[in-house]
Amino acid sequence: xxxxxxxxxxxxxxxxxxxxxxxxxxxxxxxxxxxxxxxxxxxxxxxxxxxxxxxxxxxxxxxxxxxxxxxxxxxxxxxxxxxxxxxxxxxxxxxxxxxxxxxxxxxxxxxxxxxxxxxxxxxxxxxxxxxxxxx
Amino acid sequence: xxxxxxxxxxxxxxxxxxxxxxxxxxxxxxxxxxxxxxxxxxxxxxxxxxxxxxxxxxxxxxxxxxxxxxxxxxxxxxxxxxxxxxxxxxxxxxxxxxxxxxxxxxxxxxxxxxxxxxxxxxxxxxxxxxxxxxxxxxxxxxxxxxxxxxxxxxxxxxxxxxxxxxxxxxxxxxxxxxxxxxxxxxxxxxxxxxxxxxxxxxxxxxxxxxxxxxxxxxxxxxxxxxxxxx
Numbered sequence: 001x002x003x004x005x006x007x008x009x010x011x012x013x014x015x016x017x018x019x020x021x022x023x024x025x026x027x028x029x030x031x032x033x034x035x036x037x038x039x040x041x042x043x044x045x046x047x048x049x050x051x052x053x054x055x056x057x058x059x060x061x062x063x064x065x066x067x068x069x070x071x072x073x074x075x076x077x078x079x080x081x082x083x084x085x086x087x088x089x090x091x092x093x094x095x096x097x098x099x100x101x102x103x104x105x106x107x108x109x110x111x112x113x114x115x116x117x118x119x120x121x122x123x124x125x126x127x128x129x130x131x132x133x134x135x
Numbered sequence: 136x137x138x139x140x141x142x143x144x145x146x147x148x149x150x151x152x153x154x155x156x157x158x159x160x161x162x163x164x165x166x167x168x169x170x171x172x173x174x175x176x177x178x179x180x181x182x183x184x185x186x187x188x189x190x191x192x193x194x195x196x197x198x199x200x201x202x203x204x205x206x207x208x209x210x211x212x213x214x215x216x217x218x219x220x221x222x223x224x225x226x227x228x229x230x231x232x233x234x235x236x237x238x239x240x241x242x243x244x245x246x247x248x249x250x251x252x253x254x255x256x257x258x259x260x261x262x263x264x265x266x267x268x269x270x271x272x273x274x275x276x277x278x279x280x281x282x283x284x285x286x287x288x289x290x291x292x293x294x295x296x297x298x299x300x301x302x303x304x305x306x307x308x309x310x311x312x313x314x315x316x317x318x319x320x321x322x323x324x325x326x327x328x329x330x331x332x333x334x335x336x337x338x339x340x341x342x343x344x345x346x347x348x349x350x351x352x353x354x355x356x357x358x359x360x361x362x363x364x365x
Contacts, residue, residue: 026288026289026292027288028284028285028287028288028291028292029284029287029288030281030284030285030288032285032288032289034289039313040310042301042305042306042307042309042310043306043310046285046289048281048282048285050274050277050278050281051274051277052270052274053274053278055278055281055282055285057282057285060303061302061303065302065303065304093282093283093286094283094286096286124307124310127303127306127307127310128307131303131304131307134302134303134304
C-alpha cells in the first residue's frame with residue numbers, strides 16, 4: 001500500500017457516507033497525500049504510509065495561537081477529550097497541535113475513508129470546543 | 136534506555152533527524168540489522184527443533200517397542216513356569232534382564248531429547264518475542280521520522296505554493312459560515328418545494344369546486360336571487 005495507490009482508490013469512490021474526497025499528492029522524502037473531505041478545505045487530512053501504519057493527521061492550531069496563560073488548562077482538556085473522540089487522538093508535531101488517527105496497512109479502503117471523515121468531523125468539533133483557549 | 140525515552144530526549148533537544156540521535160549514526164539500520172540477525176537465529180532454531188523432535192519420536196518408539204517386548208517375554212516366563220520348565224523360564228528371564236538394561240538406556244535418550252526439545256522451544260519463543268519487540272521499537276522510530284519528514288514536506292509545499300494555512304479561528308469561522316449558508320440554502324429549497332406542492336393542491340381543489348371559491352358574477356347573482364325570494 002502506498003499513497004499513489006490510495007489516491008486512486010479513494011478517488012474511485014465517488015461518494016462514501018455522504019462525502020466526496022479530493023486527493024492531492026504532496027511530493028517529498030516521504031509521500032504525503034492531502035485529502036479534503038467534502039468541502040472542508042480549511043482542514044485537509046494529511047495521509048502517509050509507513051511499514052505498518054497508515055497515518056492520518058489534521059492540523060488544528062499552532063503554539064503561537066494558544067493563549068499562554070491557559071496552556072496548562074488546554075493540555076488537560078485535550079487529554080480528557082481524547083477518549084470521547086472516536087478513532088482520533090490529540091497530538092503535537094513540532095509546534096503544531098493536531099488530531100490524528102492511525103490504521104493498519106491491512107485496512108480496507110472503506111476503513112480508511114471512514115477514518116478520514118471521522119477525523120475531519122472531530123477536528124471541527126475540537127476547534128469549536130477549544131476555541132476559548134485560542135487567541 | 137527505552138526507545139520511547141530516547142525519542143523524548145531527542146525531541147526535547149529539537150532534533151530534526153530523530154532516527155540518527157536515537158540509534159547512533161546509522162539511523163534505523165541498526166534495528167533492521169538486529170531484526171535480520173534475530174530472524175536468522177529463529178530459522179536455525181526452528182530447524183534444529185524439527186530435527187530433534189524427529190529424533191525424540193524415533194527414540195520414543197524404540198523404547199515403546201522394548202517395553203512391549205518385555206511384557207511379551209514376561210508372558211512367556213509365566214507360560215514356562217506353568218509348564219514347570221524352570222530352566223526355560225530362567226533363560227527367558229535373562230532375556231528380560233537384557234531388555235531392561237536396553238530400556239533404561241533408551242529411556243535416558245528419550246529424556247535427553249525431551250529436555251533438548253523443551254529448551255529449543257523456549258529459545259524459539261524468546262527469539263520470536265525479541266523480534267516483535269525490535270519491530271515495535273523500529274516502528275516507533277520510523278513513525279517519528281516519517282511524521283517529521285511529512286511535516287517538512289507539507290510546510291515546504293505550503294510556502295512554495297504561497298497559500299497560507301489559515302489560523303484556527305479563521306478556519307472555524309469559514310467552516311461555520313459555509314455550514315450556515317448550506318443550511319439556509321437547504322431550508323429555502325425545502326420551503327420552495329412546499330410552496331409548489333401547496334399551490335398545486337390549491338389549483339386542483341379549485342378546479343374540483345372545493346375549498347375557498349373566488350366570488351364569481353354568477354354566484355353573486357345567485358345570492359341576490361336567493362335573498363329576493365326569501
